[in-house]
Amino acid sequence: METAVAVRGRGITKVFDDIVALDHVDVSMSRGQIHGLVGPNGAGKTTLLGLLLGLAVADKGSLEILGTPVGRALAAPDGVSGFVDGPGLYPTLTAKQNLTALLELRPGDGHTATADEALEQVGLGHVADDKVRGFSLGMRQRLGLAAALLTRPRLLVLDEPSNGLDPAGKKLVYGVLRRLAADGVTVVLSSHRMDDLESLCSEITILASGRVMFSGPLSKLSSDDRELDYRLRTSDPIAARAVAAETPGVVVVDGPEAPVSPDGDIVVVRARVAALDTLVARVVRADIAVRELVPVVSPLEAAFLALTDTENSADSADAEDAEDTAIAANTANTEEETVR
Numbered sequence: 001m002e003t004a005v006a007v008r009g010r011g012i013t014k015v016f017d018d019i020v021a022l023d024h025v026d027v028s029m030s031r032g033q034i035h036g037l038v039g040p041n042g043a044g045k046t047t048l049l050g051l052l053l054g055l056a057v058a059d060k061g062s063l064e065i066l067g068t069p070v071g072r073a074l075a076a077p078d079g080v081s082g083f084v085d086g087p088g089l090y091p092t093l094t095a096k097q098n099l100t101a102l103l104e105l106r107p108g109d110g111h112t113a114t115a116d117e118a119l120e121q122v123g124l125g126h127v128a129d130d131k132v133r134g135f136s137l138g139m140r141q142r143l144g145l146a147a148a149l150l151t152r153p154r155l156l157v158l159d160e161p162s163n164g165l166d167p168a169g170k171k172l173v174y175g176v177l178r179r180l181a182a183d184g185v186t187v188v189l190s191s192h193r194m195d196d197l198e199s200l201c202s203e204i205t206i207l208a209s210g211r212v213m214f215s216g217p218l219s220k221l222s223s224d225d226r227e228l229d230y231r232l233r234t235s236d237p238i239a240a241r242a243v244a245a246e247t248p249g250v251v252v253v254d255g256p257e258a259p260v261s262p263d264g265d266i267v268v269v270r271a272r273v274a275a276l277d278t279l280v281a282r283v284v285r286a287d288i289a290v291r292e293l294v295p296v297v298s299p300l301e302a303a304f305l306a307l308t309d310t311e312n313s314a315d316s317a318d319a320e321d322a323e324d325t326a327i328a329a330n331t332a333n334t335e336e337e338t339v340r
């Protein structure tokens with residue numbers, strides 16, 4: 001019997017000398033989902049990914065991976081592969097020789113992919129016999145992914161896998177990750193790119209200074225009724241601005257404060273969703289055509305900025321809100337299903 005949870009961490013703490021890299025981290029990652037880790041530099045993302053890969057052990061707390069509690073030994077848990085701090089590759093060997101060398105280190109148990117299969121999977125079949133020292137950063141990242149796929153992992157752990165990828169490479173790699181998730185593989189990755197995480201992940205953990213500020217489904221984060229800035233493009237910006245200024249709960253963002261210069265036919269407004277609905281209805285009633293209404297920053301980015309900013313002012317009321325969000329999300333995570 002398998003649980004629906006691939007990773008369950010409770011109270012995970014990791015300290016380096018006097019630096020608390022992870023501070024009582026509670027996190028759950030669902031099987032067959034792509035789980036994104038996001039946080040400012042030094043937030044603890046790589047440290048957490050390293051624990052999942054068995055490169056380090058936690059000082060406190062419990063960690064269960066693919067149904068098995070992680071012990072004190074430094075070893076990759078069964079079914080887990082990936083990389084942190086960039087893939088380790090031999091530059092003087094070819095792409096195929098790198099993968100073959102890895103396969104030789106892991107005697108075949110019938111479950112491994114061949115070097116050719118893994119190279120094809122990441123779109124590097126045509127450079128299989130080229131030396132890695134001539135590879136771009138993006139090609140090295142893809143070869144690192146190929147190396148991780150050799151063992152057909154059930155949990156794939158990737159530290160900033162989109163680093164150095166051009167748009168075509170990113171599309172290819174993200175396609176591979178989506179297919180793996182559709183086949184039941186759990187993918188955990190870190191990134192600083194909110195747009196990438198938003199398009200790829202169904203679950204998100206936001207870390208700041210080693211603490212979990214949010215962990216749960218992306219949909220929950222996006223649906224939180226936060227005040228956001230929106231670009232409103234209409235057929236009559238002067239009249240639309242006047243309507244916005246008179247709508248309760250809506251603030252017209254003007255001048256140097258405006259995140260986007262409100263020139264041309266765009267008015268930037270700050271509102272929660274309910275007030276925005278009222279504004280749109282009023283604008284349309286005033287015979288003004290709405291041509292575009294989009295958030296200036298994505299809901300994930302807005303939540304990230306709000307949650308990580310409050311981390312720096314722990315005495316503010318917002319900090320309490322952030323804590324409530326983290327607690328609420330973590331409580332939601334404990335509602336785990338069991339599947340056969």
Ligand SMILES: Nc1ncnc2c1ncn2[C@@H]1O[C@H](COP(=O)(O)OP(=O)(O)OP(=O)(O)O)[C@@H](O)[C@H]1O
Pocket residue numbers: 016017019020021039040041042043044045046047048
């Ligand atoms: N081996 C180590 N020895 C000492 N301190 C460490 C070590 N590994 C991490 N740290 C510290 O722990 C904290 C968390 O680091 P970590 O690399 O996990 O952050 P991160 O979120 O991955 O950052 P980035 O986005 O910059 O990659 C940082 O303050 C870092 O300096």
